[in-house]
Amino acid sequence: MSWEERLSRAGWRITTPRRVVMQVLQRAGRPLSPQEIYMRGRRIHRSLGLVSVYRSLEVLERVGLVRRVHQEDRCDGYILASPGHHHILLCRRCGRTVEFPGAEDLSGLIAQVEQRTGFQVEDHLLELIGLCSPCQRSKS
Amino acid sequence: MSWEERLSRAGWRITTPRRVVMQVLQRAGRPLSPQEIYMRGRRIHRSLGLVSVYRSLEVLERVGLVRRVHQEDRCDGYILASPGHHHILLCRRCGRTVEFPGAEDLSGLIAQVEQRTGFQVEDHLLELIGLCSPCQRSKS
DNA sequence: ATGTATGCAAACGATTTGCAGGCGA
């Protein structure tokens, strides 16, 4: 199912700003801030407004087409999200991101923590940070 | 080793604002924004400035005495950090946080991801979100 | 045709910076 279809089924309209945001993120392949999306988006759609980027991201995130990436310093980066539960792997040098699936690997850890703390774990946030293979070679 | 000693050994001075920030976070036991720290801090130290809260947090974080907590909506919460590598467990209702140690539980997952993606994983961000036991009872 | 979504301008709020004076070591 295409993203347009997913958006539409969720009750939202397919508009130019939303299309542009998706296209920019698709090409980027790394987290982009609203500002960056705006600047790149203007090259595709001249009259794009920054406000529409914010509002598009809000909608796209709610529908699950886009996700926010948390870094120690910045938390304003957005990337395309695949359907389902995924975690991300982020290259600290070039910013490239890769998704990898699964929460199942954490189930042991979660069960253990629940037992020890009495918490009931409902959700989690996991990101791996490192160097992608091209960056491993180009810098030592 | 006390936090004062850790701060001092890292080459920083022990000052009133820094003391106040630590004290406020100690008492809170949940993530507090700079604003919240500032408001509570003023009750201890009348002439405390918001700017000093920001600057204190910056130093304390660099030294590893304080850490930032990432939530879907807000990323401006700070809590006390224990020495060493810890993850946090956050109650989505009352905000209480608990730390739990260890990266070893992720080593299997990490090795697997490295193999599949060619990334070299150096660091990670993990937070568990759920309900602490008091909150499990008081709300159904 | 209808009401959602847009773009602009302005409001808003959080964080940072410049600077003169204060205080920790």
Added chain:
DNA sequence: TCGCCTGCAAATCGTTTGCATACAT
């Protein structure tokens, strides 16, 4: 004493809101 650190005021930057118009359905 020396220079790091503070508090204030103002600058800055990211994000949100109000509103009239444009466009998707």
